[in-house]
Amino acid sequence: MVEEETSAGVTNQLxxxxxxxxxxxxxxxxLGGREILKDISLQVDRGEVLGVIGPNGAGKTSLxxxxxxxxxxxxxxVIFNGQDVTALPLYQRARIGIGRTYQTPVxxxxxxxxxxxxxxxxxxxxYLTAQEESWARxxxxxxxxxxxxxxxxxxxxxxxxxxxxxxxxxxxxLLMDEPAAGLINSEVDEFxxxxxxxxxxxxxxxxxxxxxxxxLDTIADRVMVMDAGEKISExxxxxxxxxxxxxxxxxxxxx
Ligand SMILES: Nc1ncnc2c1ncn2[C@@H]1O[C@H](COP(=O)(O)OP(=O)(O)O)[C@@H](O)[C@H]1O
Ligand SMILES: [Mg+2]
Numbered sequence: 001m002v003e004e005e006t007s008a009g010v011t012n013q014l015x016x017x018x019x020x021x022x023x024x025x026x027x028x029x030x031l032g033g034r035e036i037l038k039d040i041s042l043q044v045d046r047g048e049v050l051g052v053i054g055p056n057g058a059g060k061t062s063l064x065x066x067x068x069x070x071x072x073x074x075x076x077x078v079i080f081n082g083q084d085v086t087a088l089p090l091y092q093r094a095r096i097g098i099g100r101t102y103q104t105p106v107x108x109x110x111x112x113x114x115x116x117x118x119x120x121x122x123x124x125x126x127y128l129t130a131q132e133e134s135w136a137r138x139x140x141x142x143x144x145x146x147x148x149x150x151x152x153x154x155x156x157x158x159x160x161x162x163x164x165x166x167x168x169x170x171x172x173x174l175l176m177d178e179p180a181a182g183l184i185n186s187e188v189d190e191f192x193x194x195x196x197x198x199x200x201x202x203x204x205x206x207x208x209x210x211x212x213x214x215x216l217d218t219i220a221d222r223v224m225v226m227d228a229g230e231k232i233s234e235x236x237x238x239x240x241x242x243x244x245x246x247x248x249x250x251x252x253x254x255x
Contacts, residue, residue, distance in 0.1 A: 018045075019082060020043040020044060020045040020205075021044065021045050021046050021080070021081060021172060021173060021205045022043065022044050022045075022079070022080050022081075022098075022173050022205050022207075023041070023042065023043035023044075023078075023079045024040065024041060024042055024043075024066070024067060024076060024077065024078045024079070025041045025076055025077050025079070026039045026040070026041055026075060026076040026077070027039070027040040027041070027063065027066055027067075027073045027075070027076035027077075027078070028040075028073060028074045028075045028076055029059075029062055029063075029065075029066055029071060029073050029074055029229075030074050031062070031071070035229060036059050036062045036229050037059050037062055037063055037066065037073070037229045037230075038229045038230050039076070039230070039231075040059075040063055040076070040226070040229075040230070040231050041076075041231070042207070042224060042231070042234075044173070044205045044206070044207055045205055046172065046203050046204065046205050047199075047200070047203045047204075047205070048205055048206070048221050048222075049199045049206045049207075049208060049219050049220045049221050049222075050206070050207045050208070050220065050221065050222050050223070050224060051208055051209075051210055051216040051219075051220035051222070051223040051224070051237070052207060052208065052209045052210075052223070052224055052225075052226065053209070053210065053211065053216070053223060053224075053225050053226070053240075054225055054226035054227050054232075054249065055227060055249055055250060057228075058226040058227050058228065058229070058249075059226055059228070059229040059230075060177070060209045060226055061103060061177055061209070062229075063226070064100065064175050064177050064207075064209070066078070067098075067100075067175055067207070068090055068093060068094075068098060068100040068175055069085070069088055069089050069090035069091075069092070069093040069098075070090050073086070080093070080096065080097070080098055080173065081096065081097065081172070083096070085098075091124075094169075094171075095124060097169075097170075097171045097172040097173060098171060098173050098175070099166045099167075099169070099171030099173060099174045099175065100166075100174070100175040100176075100177070101159075101162060101163060101166065101174070101175070101176045101177060101179055102162075102177055103177045103178045103181055103209075104181075104182075105155060105158035105159045105161075105162050105182075107150040107151075107153065107158045107161055107162065108150060109149075109150055109151040110151075111149075111150055112146060112147055112148060112149050112150065113144050113145065113146050113147070113148045113149075113150055113153075113161060114146025114147060116150055116161060116165065117133050117146070117164070117165065120164075120165035120168060121133060121168065128168050128169070132168050133164070133168055135168075136164040136165070136167040136168040137164055139164075139167055139194075139197070140160045140163050140164045140167065140194060141160070141190070141194070142157070142160040142161060142163075142164050144157055144161070155182040155183060155187075156183055156187040156190075156191070159179065159183070159191065163194075167198075171204070172204060172205060173204065173205045173206075173207075174198060174204050174205070174206045174207070174208075175207050176195070176206060176207070176208040176209065176210075177209045178209050178210065178211070179191060179195060179208065179210070180192065180210070180212070180215075192215055192219075195208070195215075195219060196218070196219055199219055200219075208220070213237065213241075216237050217237050220237060222234060222235060222236065223235070223236070223237045223240050224240075225240050225243070225245075225246045225249070227245075227246075227249035228249075232245045232246060232249060233245055233246045
């Protein structure tokens with residue numbers, strides 16, 4: 001509760017507007033002389049899952065590049081935990097709790113699993129302990145032998161290794177770009193269960209690019225739809241799928 005004294009000397013009690021953990025406002029991005037993103041705004045709070053959908057090439061990954069700090073937007077701002085992080089590079093955003101996963105799980109192929117964990121623990125100070133590593137392994141259910149070369153891991157285990165290394169730092173926001181891409185059906189269920197735990201038990205804020213409507217239906221509180229670099233709809237999954245602009249974006253090519 002905030003107390004404010006008006007010019008008439010009367011004290012008003014104001015409810016401060018609730019600030020979400022993470023937001024971006026009016027993000028525009030040009031790459032190679034082309035407009036890739038136009039005036040994208042979004043927000044997500046702790047314990048909330050925002051799904052992002054849209055046809056291939058809509059700009060979903062490019063948006064994540066801006067939100068995580070890999071690309072610099074032409075205009076717009078990114079706010080995390082009450083701080084304007086628009087000018088912070090990727091590694092600094094990672095340090096303050098913005099975690100990101102990638103469409104393609106690239107592991108350090110010259111290292112073993114154990115060496116990868118060690119590198120992640122010692123990536124920056126304070127170094128993380130073996131307990132924190134084992135907490136993350138338990139969370140992700142990643143039990144591969146530390147001596148295993150990462151180059152031998154299949155896609156599921158690559159995704160799990162990277163997620164363990166990310167979770168060790170206890171990010172409060174996760175930007176997940178197609179986390180189930182490349183997994184076979186029997187693996188997808190296990191990964192989906194993990195995403196549910198991250199979202200609903202660890203109280204993280206999650207923005208997830210995902211094509212599978214059945215997963216979004218169960219975990220996403222809201223869904224935003226992108227097409228050709230713009231946000232064309234946002235709301236609960238049922239209503240955005242009924243939106244004529246969304247239907248046109250998805251089905252206009254199907255003739
Ligand atoms: N580095 C880049 N340089 C130029 N164009 C790019 C670059 N990265 C992506 N694009 C273009 O931006 C558009 C959006 O791509 P992307 O963000 O990968 O879409 P999505 O993830 O929704 O499939 C595409 O037309 C793509 O070709
Ligand atoms: Mg993409």
